[in-house]
Amino acid sequence: MALHYTYNQETCRYEPVVVSPKRFAKKSFRFLGLSFLLGAAFLGYYNLKYDFLDERIERETNEQLKTEWQLLQEELEKTSAHLTKIEDTDDHNFRTILELEPLPQSIREAGTGGREKESDQVGYPLIRNSIALADKISNRLTIEQQSMDELNKQLEAKQHERASRPAIQPISNHNLIRLNTIFGLRLHPIFNYVRPHNGLDLTAAYGTPVYASADGVVVFAEPNTGYGNVIFVNHGYGFETRYAHLSRYNVKKGDRVKRGQLIGFVGSTGTSTNNHLHYEVIYNGKYINPISFLNTDLTQEEYNRLIQHKHEQPVAEK
Numbered sequence: 001m002a003l004h005y006t007y008n009q010e011t012c013r014y015e016p017v018v019v020s021p022k023r024f025a026k027k028s029f030r031f032l033g034l035s036f037l038l039g040a041a042f043l044g045y046y047n048l049k050y051d052f053l054d055e056r057i058e059r060e061t062n063e064q065l066k067t068e069w070q071l072l073q074e075e076l077e078k079t080s081a082h083l084t085k086i087e088d089t090d091d092h093n094f095r096t097i098l099e100l101e102p103l104p105q106s107i108r109e110a111g112t113g114g115r116e117k118e119s120d121q122v123g124y125p126l127i128r129n130s131i132a133l134a135d136k137i138s139n140r141l142t143i144e145q146q147s148m149d150e151l152n153k154q155l156e157a158k159q160h161e162r163a164s165r166p167a168i169q170p171i172s173n174h175n176l177i178r179l180n181t182i183f184g185l186r187l188h189p190i191f192n193y194v195r196p197h198n199g200l201d202l203t204a205a206y207g208t209p210v211y212a213s214a215d216g217v218v219v220f221a222e223p224n225t226g227y228g229n230v231i232f233v234n235h236g237y238g239f240e241t242r243y244a245h246l247s248r249y250n251v252k253k254g255d256r257v258k259r260g261q262l263i264g265f266v267g268s269t270g271t272s273t274n275n276h277l278h279y280e281v282i283y284n285g286k287y288i289n290p291i292s293f294l295n296t297d298l299t300q301e302e303y304n305r306l307i308q309h310k311h312e313q314p315v316a317e318k
Ligand SMILES: [Zn+2]
Pocket: 197, 199, 200, 201, 277, 278, 279
């Protein structure tokens, strides 16, 4: 096998250099081996210094996912803290005002364990924690919603109860001539002996409008020997009011009345010497002094807003 030539000084000729196949193979293998080693060394170095592209993309995606997960986790934690504030206001503000006990922690956390198994199936611990937290928030919200419903019901009940308390004067100050606050034993002007006076006497002109002092139902609206034309209103919660010596009725038995509703007119029927309203408040079957219930802080303007017939003038009759 002649690959190249060499000059022979003895023969003064160029002669082919003969390389044996064995030597050729040896040289070739050495060359290939060296190249392979060099290649491998470069590849190793490159791998150490630079990731494969796929790996790099994967790593960058993971970093981004982690950042985004952290944002999500922070939002969930903020929501949880916000919810804690709402629960706290509910327990220590609304419930205190409405005379309800704070919700026990066991109720607030009820149901939070039930769905944890669902999040347990998630492999990534970070995501598992977030799902568990979101579940917990969702359950707490359900409980808080139920609590708000209960607060609303209690508020309505309280408002109803408050509206049923005989709180306003049944005759407008605008029309009132004199208020006799003697409650208890007194010398009766007609019978001329000492007997209990169980109400307030509000002197006003004949036909002056008389207003219900609270929400309730008319249970009696007929003439009576002593009271004359009288109206009994049952307000519930143990309260009843009576409006006596009326000249006329504006309601009948069974009517529902609201506080401030015109129910009748001042007169002097029954055992009465002058035009006035005899007003009684009964609580759990006992007469009580109506003055202790009257909201004396009301201005005339506030009172006028309460009564349905503003600035009603006495009705001229008879
Ligand atoms: Zn009286």
